[in-house]
Amino acid sequence: MGERLSAWFAVVLMSVVLGTSYWYAQSLRAVVETDAGHVGGIDFFAEGIVLTGFDALGHPRYRLFADRMTHYGNSDDIDMVKPRILSMRPDQPQVQASALSAHAQNNGQTVQMRGSVVITRAATPGQEPLRMETEELSAVPDEDHFWADGPVQMFSGRTTLRARGMDMDNVARRIELRSEVVGVFPRRLVP
């Protein structure tokens, strides 16, 4: 009876070891697949992040929210799931950009946002709120420069414009729609 029990114990132990090894091998393979195309492996990831960036004087410049952020060691590339970035410049109206995913290169020097990309600029005295929608958007955050090559929609107050391709200079506060511009200027508010 004692020998039979020992044998069963050995079988269970071996099964656990084999199962654990198999799971570990599968996990490693999944990481390698996720990391495909990146220089260096994942060195960390974080979930439910809120990241605040400061300027040289210690004033908050932007705040970044994301469901998940994955950082790649050697390349300093970052992948984000459901990112949302909020500008916090005191001399500028609040600008917010969000997307389903984003990939930042060289520690955020350039960013590609993909899927339901929305940029909004809050209303200010004398300026209607602004909203832009596209599916893919590139950005150089340090230069406040954003651009899209595909279809874009722009809502400036009650004005709606659609176009193909867009360049937005958030410092000069200029937005260029590159081609195929069509849209609607609203009817006036007073009779």
Added chain:
Amino acid sequence: MSAGRLLLVLLALAGLLAAPARAERADRDKEANVSADHSTLDDLHQVEVLTGHVSLIKGTMRLGGDRMEHRQDERGYQYYVVTAAPGELASFHERRDPVREGVESTLDGYAERIEYDDRTERVILYQRAVVKRFENDELRDELSGTRVVYDARKASYDVDGRNVDGTGSRVHFRIAPRNAAPAPAPAPATAAGLQPERGAPQVRP
């Protein structure tokens, strides 16, 4: 002719070609559909500049040109400035409220630069300006000058033949004869000494 007398004569032309109908009322309350090759929004000053094959359609009103500047004030009034490509003319078209059954009156304007003010409902045509009025597609009136102001509310024109530098004084009119059941045309009583150029050739834009 002295500059003062010239100015007096030109100002007297205001309302000379008062038309029997005003711009279609329904146009005022319609939104405008626009298209262009390119657009730039100055977000700071809230000015939109459309360029390349610009077209705007607001009810029966149409504006066309190579470049259009658009802005609106806080009450939602729209302002458009349309300019033509070099060597070409910007265009303006609208249908007017009918005053006689079975008669559709339309207006076409051409100039190097056309300004449209939604608040005052005035259209100002600058440089090589030509305005033509049609009834059922038949040309009824035609006038040209360096600057033509069309007041859509009053359905009246103000024509100036002078260039920006003060030179030039030619203002051309062509009024088609009224045949059947004409609408009474207002007499140019104040335009002393000035008559429309009867039989004048088609105005060259």
